[in-house]
Amino acid sequence: MRQPIVGHLDPFFFQVNEEIRGWLKLCFGTANEFTMVLSGTGSAGMECAITNFVEPGTKVAMFANGYFSDRLTEMARRHGAVIARFEKPWGETYTDAEARQFIAAEKPQVVAFVNAETSTGAHQPGHGICQAAHDAGALVIADCVTSLGGMPINVDECGIDVAYSGTQKALGCPPGLAPITCSPRALDWLRNRKESSVSWYLDLKLLLDYYESAHRYHHTAPISMFYALRESLAIIAEEGLDARFARHKANHEAFVAGLAELGVGMLVQPGHRLWTLNTPLVPEGVNELNVRKRLMAEHGIEIAGGLGPLAGKVFRIGTMGYGSSAENVKLLLETLGEALKAEGWKA
Numbered sequence: 001m002r003q004p005i006v007g008h009l010d011p012f013f014f015q016v017n018e019e020i021r022g023w024l025k026l027c028f029g030t031a032n033e034f035t036m037v038l039s040g041t042g043s044a045g046m047e048c049a050i051t052n053f054v055e056p057g058t059k060v061a062m063f064a065n066g067y068f069s070d071r072l073t074e075m076a077r078r079h080g081a082v083i084a085r086f087e088k089p090w091g092e093t094y095t096d097a098e099a100r101q102f103i104a105a106e107k108p109q110v111v112a113f114v115n116a117e118t119s120t121g122a123h124q125p126g127h128g129i130c131q132a133a134h135d136a137g138a139l140v141i142a143d144c145v146t147s148l149g150g151m152p153i154n155v156d157e158c159g160i161d162v163a164y165s166g167t168q169k170a171l172g173c174p175p176g177l178a179p180i181t182c183s184p185r186a187l188d189w190l191r192n193r194k195e196s197s198v199s200w201y202l203d204l205k206l207l208l209d210y211y212e213s214a215h216r217y218h219h220t221a222p223i224s225m226f227y228a229l230r231e232s233l234a235i236i237a238e239e240g241l242d243a244r245f246a247r248h249k250a251n252h253e254a255f256v257a258g259l260a261e262l263g264v265g266m267l268v269q270p271g272h273r274l275w276t277l278n279t280p281l282v283p284e285g286v287n288e289l290n291v292r293k294r295l296m297a298e299h300g301i302e303i304a305g306g307l308g309p310l311a312g313k314v315f316r317i318g319t320m321g322y323g324s325s326a327e328n329v330k331l332l333l334e335t336l337g338e339a340l341k342a343e344g345w346k347a
């Protein structure tokens with residue numbers, strides 16, 4: 001990020017952008033040529049997906065099982081969507097049969113779900129949702145903010161039409177950019193759209209003109225952030241994607257096994273857990289805020305608490321990107337064990 005900053009129309013910038021695109025396609029698991037980076041955080045990726053593919057009156061089917069599907073709902077609402085929500089308790093996921101039934105009953109034009117729900121630690125791969133949606137002629141939007149770079153997403157194999165992410169989660173980069181990829185089906189949808197999107201800044205048609213074809217000025221890309229993302233992706237390429245996924249899986253599993261030894265359970269059922277974000281249940285009688293304060297004061301370790309209905313009930317602990325290491329897992333198990341004991345937990 002401290003390298004000299006070139007202009008936003010400099011050929012070198014577009015070269016950096018091309019390298020980013022190539023590596024992002026691998027991380028997303030897609031051959032989509034339409035894979036690019038938005039100037040903004042993960043929420044800009046979310047808003048871009050909504051503003052380009054949801055118009056006033058568009059019927060949106062929302063798989064609602066966490067904080068970020070609520071944010072998607074709110075954005076869709078502001079764009080005038082007609083929304084059907086399939087609510088589930090936070091931490092649960094959807095079976096293929098449930099997804100198919102919901103989509104067949106609602107007949108939506110757009111289906112949205114969160115692939116990696118950071119508020120609950122639940123993983124929804126999405127094959128079943130995408131199949132049912134395509135059978136009903138609907139387009140699928142997937143939030144992949146906490147999975148990209150840490151877990152396989154397989155955008156093409158799943159059939160996800162629009163996937164977005166952010167740089168500061170499992171990609172291990174500073175915050176500030178939002179990768180996004182769109183399928184050929186999504187592009188057809190975009191081309192057939194009559195009214196332009198409400199958002200000028202996140203209008204994918206205008207962004208295409210800047211990044212791809214005409215290289216026409218749209219906005220000033222944050223050049224240094226593009227350097228940072230290019231470097232993060234180079235680090236991922238050096239490690240190798242398979243090795244990186246295996247590292248995330250192994251450290252997540254080691255952490256869960258260590259927690260079990262402490263007598264601490266998990267919110268999410270086995271087989272449906274993220275490798276990047278863990279949600280241990282707060283043990284009976286333990287004050288979770290005191291535990292977090294202790295870890296911060298005594299060890300400089302920051303872990304997060306639960307949001308919404310999970311406030312006070314779970315911890316949220318990231319094992320993603322650079323942070324997913326055997327040393328970190330060991331350190332955290334030791335210090336968390338101490339803090340729980342100090343708060344009266346007898347493991």
Ligand SMILES: *Cc1c(COP(=O)(O)O)cnc(C)c1O
Nearest residue numbers: 041042043068116118145146166
């Ligand atoms: C972090 C996150 C976002 C929002 O990203 P920001 O970078 O905070 O704007 C959206 N969805 C999920 C699942 C996230 O974890």
